[in-house]
Amino acid sequence: MSEAIGLKAKLGLDVFKHDKEAHIKIKDGMQKDPRLKRAILVCPAGLYSENEQGEVELTIDGCLECGTCLIACGTEVLEWHYPSGGTGVQFRFG
Amino acid sequence: MNIVVAMKQIPDLQQIRIRNREPVLDAVPLTLGNIDKNALEAAVAFKESHGGKVTVLSAGSEDLEDTIKEALAAGADEAFLVLDDELDGADSEAIAGILGAALNRIEDKDLIIFGEGSGDNYSGQVGPRVAEILGIPLVTYASSIEINDKTAKVVRSLEDCEEIIELTLPAAVSVLAGINEPRIPSVTQILKAGKKPKEILEMDDLGLALAEKQVITLSNLAPESERKQILLKSADELVKALSSQSLIGR
């Protein structure tokens, strides 16, 4: 069996270039919106999680820019842009 | 005032992955050394406030003709290139010899700016060697440069002190990464870069041949590190973990 590696380690294999600003943000006051909970299930990078207060949090480092959270949750709860040119994930294989 | 900036073509370090402890360089995109970009920015900023010209000088493989567009887009007026596919990986002595010979062909050069070390090898030798070849004064570790008519005033930042040095032009300076924030060129500037003048020479044109290397790299291996891969949830946990390994707070 190929060694099961954790998600964080898997993301660590990719090249990420730092952007000055987070390119996806949870809109103010929307942290508890039920639509956001979908992101926890759909994000292939596992970047969304729910804290003890029932608020959904997003860690942007490791974002694969796939767009799944945008499709699942919509623009009412997420402010979603691509990172600026030359930043973000850079696939070597694709 | 004419400023020459020496820049090195290097692989994009963030794109290099390690396989069996060796770097995989296959198909890694090329770029210019990051501190070299600070050197260029220092020159371009001066040109913008005081006028003059910025020439970028580089020696490397044929790909350099393309890579150097980055510098032309970021404000250099012209490029002076020595191309030879053997040059990537040449040692500091060889490169300094080539740059020295090339500089002898550039007529007016008041200041030559280097990055403090190249992005890949970081030997930091090329600047000093070139200054020696040209017989001009040199200041290293510059954190600011003020250029006057015939002199330059340079702040040299060392670990726990700063020296302020005045030197007569022509001179050479190597700069620190912290000296400025290099600009990101706009699309229009990138498009114009392709049309800026480039003088391209080969080793023959300079009457040079690549000498046998005096420094040979025997092995270049990534350290064998078993990453601990401990996942921590908060800053507090991090502090605890680090101090338990007595990595902090001794």
Next chain:
Amino acid sequence: MMEKFDAIVVGAGLAGLASAYTLANEGMEVLVLERGDYPGAKNVTGGRLYVNPVRELFPDIWKKAPLERFIASEGVCMMAGERSVSINYAGNELLEEPYQSFSILRARFDRWLAKQAERKGAMLVDKSRVDDLIFEDGKVIGVRAAGDELHANVVIACDGVLSFIAEKAGLRRKVEAPNYAVGYKEIIELDPSQIEDRFGLEGNEGSARMYMGEVTKGKFGGGFLYTNKSSISLGIVIGIKDLMEEKPSIEAPVLLDEFKQRREIAGLIKGGETVEYSAHVIPEGGYKALNKLYGDGILVAGDAAGLAMNIGVTVRGMEYALASGYYAAQTVLQAKEKEDFSAAALSHYQTQMESSFILQDFKNFQEAPQVLENPRFFNHYPEMLGNIMKDIYEVPAGSKNRLYPTIKQYMAFSELWAMLGDMRKVMKI
């Protein structure tokens, strides 16, 4: 003031590069803007490109293109919880040149294709994100990128599935989760000889395998595996609507980890080293979900137009991207002759697309998304097939049942009736 381009292409994916290549080949001034560090840096595919539909559109590129392996063996695997049934297909026609399909890695392929377009004279600026369109009297006249304004007769939006550019031009349909899937995968490095041994391949032959059923816990989608030269692309494509529903509630990354641990997969990737993890949304709403293809001064191609299709477990999008990029370029060439870049003139693109294999395919398969939404395909059938095979192969201590009754017990009247219903729907595809 800067010159005005004949066309500005947003996005150096397959659609964008195909149009830039075609335009530059005809001597047009074309600028491609790409937000990644290099073309392909942001692009993900599963990995199979069918060459036949696009071979003639780009006759010069296939000989040297960095394709990985030609697909010489096909496999489908129905996975139940504890068992699976596989069908492998090998045919002599798959071994004959010109080969039908190839595995492909986009970061390599797109970079290479971009070089070919540049050689033809296209200008490419990477690391540069287009932020907005510039309009004049309701007509698109250029783009804004990092504060810079750039002008062109036509903007070709090839910016992929999320196409913010088509949206800004008002050409994009409202986003609805059922029209999209997400694909995510690992690249697992292995020695070429190991790949050849494990899959029974020779030389540059490659293998393609699809997995359905338990891989996605019965949700709409499946697993895929393609062999590259010295790696394996292993991943999952799954409907976003199904994934975000909580029945059963399962996180996307977990599905892939469990898939990798299945016996059917584990042996194939054993000793391999994962070197990349990537993900990307796929449009798969079919014909009814396509976006508008043109407007005043703007054309839309590839995923940006919604031109990808999921028929069962195979996704096709790359040929459509390449071909739609080509037809968009042809339209610009024609418009340039008449110096008319209005929506009316650019509607020629729609006509060309209708008569090409692209929209023909989309019409032929327009029922597919609705038919395939049927969860029985991803849950019930794999499970049933597995059980039938188990009973067939099982030799108990006592006497073994006759085969016919064994199978018949799974085929109660209600089951047959439901199967018939499913069959009739499948026949619409």
